[in-house]
Amino acid sequence: MKTHSVRDQLLEHASVLIRQRGYNGFSYRDLAELVGVKTSSIHYYFPAKDDLVLEVVRLYRERSQARLAAIDTSLPLIEQAERYVGPLRNDIELNQICLAGMLSAEVLALPDAIRSYLQAHFQANETWIANLLRRAETERGQPYPVPPQLLAKVLYGAIQNGIITARMSGSSDRLDAAADMLLGAVRGSMCAVTEHEPAMA
Numbered sequence: 001m002k003t004h005s006v007r008d009q010l011l012e013h014a015s016v017l018i019r020q021r022g023y024n025g026f027s028y029r030d031l032a033e034l035v036g037v038k039t040s041s042i043h044y045y046f047p048a049k050d051d052l053v054l055e056v057v058r059l060y061r062e063r064s065q066a067r068l069a070a071i072d073t074s075l076p077l078i079e080q081a082e083r084y085v086g087p088l089r090n091d092i093e094l095n096q097i098c099l100a101g102m103l104s105a106e107v108l109a110l111p112d113a114i115r116s117y118l119q120a121h122f123q124a125n126e127t128w129i130a131n132l133l134r135r136a137e138t139e140r141g142q143p144y145p146v147p148p149q150l151l152a153k154v155l156y157g158a159i160q161n162g163i164i165t166a167r168m169s170g171s172s173d174r175l176d177a178a179a180d181m182l183l184g185a186v187r188g189s190m191c192a193v194t195e196h197e198p199a200m201a
Contacts, residue, residue: 017030022103080132081186089179102164158178
């Protein structure tokens with residue numbers, strides 16, 4: 001059985017704390033109690049809290065990129081979309097929202113290096129969704145009402161909103177609605193619904 005180093009444990013617990021409480025919602029003392037070390041040990045690895053958070057965000061982005069890359073592009077597009085949204089629902093059940101989404105509310109108080117990683121995370125997800133939509137657009141032979149890159153921004157924004165508000169409302173209905181919008185766009189049902197809606201009297 002692999003034993004995680006103190007540094008690894010600090011990063012894993014810090015990631016959970018940030019996703020549950022945000023940047024200002026935990027202290028080195030909280031982290032020390034979880035890992036079972038003294039706060040001086042944390043300062044040895046991460047002299048300042050910004051150093052710790054920067055590494056947590058870097059690893060989160062790295063894992064997010066790996067998750068996106070692991071979605072097999074040879075699968076049907078709808079299955080790729082389902083594999084994208086599936087883990088997001090699991091995070092809500094664990095009371096852990098997207099780390100980038102959580103920190104975005106505090107981004108103006110964070111160092112530029114952390115901000116850059118957060119921006120890159122959002123851009124990577126929007127680009128992945130946009131690429132999926134471009135292939136869906138080609139398959140159905142009909143363009144979306146707006147360019148895929150713009151539609152991807154709207155859809156990813158809706159997904160982030162659904163993740164964040166799930167904690168407030170105690171329901172994943174907004175995330176489910178955003179996920180359905182993405183799946184519907186990939187299926188082409190967004191246009192189909194518009195085309196078959198009865199005319200208003």
